[in-house]
Amino acid sequence: xxxxxPVSHLAGSFRIVNEELSVKTPGNAITTPSALLxxxxxxxxxxxxVAMALAIGLVGVIAWFDYATGDFSLAVFYLxxxxxxxxxxxxASGWFIGLLSAVGWLLADRxxxxxxxxxWNAGTLALSYGIVxxxxxxxxxxxxxxxxxVEQRTASLAEVHHRVKNNLQIISSLLMLQAEKLTxxxxxxxxxxxxxxxxxxxRLHEQLYSSDGFSDLDFAAxxxxxxEMLVRSHTPPGCIxxxxxxxxxxxxxxxxxxxxxxxxxxxxxxxLKHGFEGRRAGKLTVELRAGDPNQMxxxxxxxxxxxxxxxxxxxxxxxxxxxxxAQQIYGEAKIENDPxxxxxxxxxxxxxxxSKT
Amino acid sequence: MTNARILIVEDEAITVSALxxxxxxxxYEVAGTASTADExxxxxxxxxxxxxxxxxxxxxxVNGVVAAVAIRGNFPVPVVFLTAHADDxxxxxxxSAGAFGYVLKPYxxxxxxxxxxxxxxKHQTEMESRRGPGRVF
Numbered sequence: 001x002x003x004x005x006p007v008s009h010l011a012g013s014f015r016i017v018n019e020e021l022s023v024k025t026p027g028n029a030i031t032t033p034s035a036l037l038x039x040x041x042x043x044x045x046x047x048x049x050v051a052m053a054l055a056i057g058l059v060g061v062i063a064w065f066d067y068a069t070g071d072f073s074l075a076v077f078y079l080x081x082x083x084x085x086x087x088x089x090x091x092a093s094g095w096f097i098g099l100l101s102a103v104g105w106l107l108a109d110r111x112x113x114x115x116x117x118x119x120w121n122a123g124t125l126a127l128s129y130g131i132v133x134x135x136x137x138x139x140x141x142x143x144x145x146x147x148x149x150v151e152q153r154t155a156s157l158a159e160v161h162h163r164v165k166n167n168l169q170i171i172s173s174l175l176m177l178q179a180e181k182l183t184x185x186x187x188x189x190x191x192x193x194x195x196x197x198x199x200x201x202x203r204l205h206e207q208l209y210s211s212d213g214f215s216d217l218d219f220a221a222x223x224x225x226x227x228e229m230l231v232r233s234h235t236p237p238g239c240i241x242x243x244x245x246x247x248x249x250x251x252x253x254x255x256x257x258x259x260x261x262x263x264x265x266x267x268x269x270x271x272l273k274h275g276f277e278g279r280r281a282g283k284l285t286v287e288l289r290a291g292d293p294n295q296m297x298x299x300x301x302x303x304x305x306x307x308x309x310x311x312x313x314x315x316x317x318x319x320x321x322x323x324x325x326a327q328q329i330y331g332e333a334k335i336e337n338d339p340x341x342x343x344x345x346x347x348x349x350x351x352x353x354x355s356k357t
Numbered sequence: 358m359t360n361a362r363i364l365i366v367e368d369e370a371i372t373v374s375a376l377x378x379x380x381x382x383x384x385y386e387v388a389g390t391a392s393t394a395d396e397x398x399x400x401x402x403x404x405x406x407x408x409x410x411x412x413x414x415x416x417x418x419v420n421g422v423v424a425a426v427a428i429r430g431n432f433p434v435p436v437v438f439l440t441a442h443a444d445d446x447x448x449x450x451x452x453s454a455g456a457f458g459y460v461l462k463p464y465x466x467x468x469x470x471x472x473x474x475x476x477x478x479k480h481q482t483e484m485e486s487r488r489g490p491g492r493v494f
Contacts, residue, residue, distance in 0.1 A: 158444060162414075165441035165443070165462050165463065166369070166414075166441045166462060168462070169369075169372055169462035169464070170369060170371050172375070172463040173371045173374065173375030173376075176375045176378065177378070180378065195463075196465075199463050199464075199465050202461075202463050206443045206461065209444075210443060210444070210445075233467045
C-alpha cells in the first residue's frame with residue numbers, strides 16, 4: 001500500500017486528541033489504559049446540583065427533627081448541609097444553605113414568649129454558618145491549589161528524570177563513538193567500562209523515580225540486575241560462568257546506593273577481567289547481607305591474588321576507586337584470598353551514614 | 358535472526374550514530390533512520406525493515422506511540438520502543454500501541470539484542486499463526 005503523503009495519512013487515520021498519546025481512529029475510539037487509570041484513581045466528586053439537593057434535603061430533615069424534639073438544641077447538626085454545600089458547590093452555596101439552616105432552626109423553634117430572641121439567635125446561627133462556609137471554601141481552595149502544584153511538580157520531576165536518562169544515553173553514545181577511533185582493544189575496553197558505569201547509575205535513577213521514597217530503594221534488585229548484565233556482556237570467551245546472587249534487603253539512601261552500585265560494578269568487572277583468565281568454567285558470587293555493619297561481598301573462584309598483594313599499595317585505578325568509595329559511604333573494603341580459592345572482596349558499610357555537612 | 362534489517366526512529370543525532378554502530382556490531386543491518394513520525398512511515402514503506410526501533414519523544418510533534426500505531430495498522434512490522442520514559446503510564450501506552458518490546462535508555466548492548474531477538478521471534482510466530490496450520494502430509 002503506497003502512502004503518498006505520510007503526514008496527511010497520519011492526520012487522516014489518527015486524530016491526536018491531545019498533546020500526549022491518546023489517539024482515535026475514525027469511528028473507533030481507542031481508550032488508552034492510562035485514561036482508564038486516570039478515571040479510576042481520581043476521587044469521585046458529586047455534582048453541584050446533587051450537592052445542593054442533598055444539602056436542602058438535610059436542612060429539611062434536621063429542621064423536622066429539631067421541631068419534633070422540642071427544646072433539645074440541634075443547631076450543630078445544621079453544619080452538615082453547610083459543609084456539603086460549601087465543599088461541593090462553593091462558598092455562595094454554603095452561605096445560602098447556612099441562611100436556610102438558620103431559617104429552618106427558626107421555624108423549628110418553639111415560641112417562649114420572647115418576640116425578639118428567636119430572631120437574634122437565628123441571626124447569630126446564620127453568621128456562624130456563614131463563617132464556617134467561608135473558612136471551608138478557603139480550605140478547599142488551598143487544597144485545590146496544593147493538588148495542582150503537586151501535579152505540576154510530579155510532571156516536572158518526570159521530565160527532569162527523562163532528560164537525565166536521555167543525557168546519560170547521549171554521554172554513553174559519545175563514549176561509544178569516541179571508542180571507535182581507538183585501535184587498541186584495551187583502550188576500547190576502558191570506554192566500554194565507562195558505559196557500564198553510566199548504565200548502572202541510570203538503572204538506580206530509574207528505581208528511585210519509580211519507588212515511593214528513598215527508603216524504598218531496592219538495592220538488592222539493582223545488584224542482581226547489574227550482576228546479570230555484566231556477566232552477560234563481559235564473560236570471557238570460552239568460559240562458562242555461573243553467577244549466584246544472594247541479596248538481602250538493606251535500606252539505604254540514594255548516595256549510598258549509587259556509590260555501592262559503582263563499587264559492585266568495579267569489583268564485578270575486575271573479577272570478570274582477571275579472575276577467569278584461561279579458564280573454561282568458573283563461579284561468581286555476589287552477596288548482600290543486612291547487619292551492623294552491612295556487608296556486600298563479591299567472590300570469584302578464580303586464580304586469586306598474588307602473594308605479595310597489598311590493596312593499599314596497589315596502584316590500579318579500580319582498587320583505588322573501590323577503597324575511596326568505601327570510605328565515602330563511611331565503610332571499609334577488605335580484599336583478600338578466599339580460603340576456598342579465588343578472590344573475595346567485602347565492603348562493610350553502615351545502614352545510616354552520618355549526614356554530610 | 359541475524360542480518361535482520363532495522364529502522365531506527367530517533368531524533369537525537371548522537372544516539373542515532375551510536376545505535377547504528379551498535380546494531381551493526383550485534384549482527385543487524387540498519388535499513389534506515391528517521392527522526393519524525395512521518396519520516397518513519399515513509400521509511401517503513403520504502404525500506405520494508407524487519408523491525409522498527411522507535412523512540413517515544415520525536416521531532417515534529419507526533420510522538421513515537423502514535424507513529425507505532427500508524428505503522429502497526431498499515432505494515433506487518435514489529436515495533437520495539439527505545440526510550441528514557443520509565444513510568445508505568447507510558448509503558449501502558451506503548452503496550453496498547455502494540456509494542457513488541459520496550460528498552461530503556463541508556464541501553465546495554467545485551468539488553469538491546471535480547472529485546473530485538475524476542476520481538477523478531479514473537480512477530481514470526483504471530484505471522485505463522487495467522488497463516489494457519491500448514492499441510493501435515
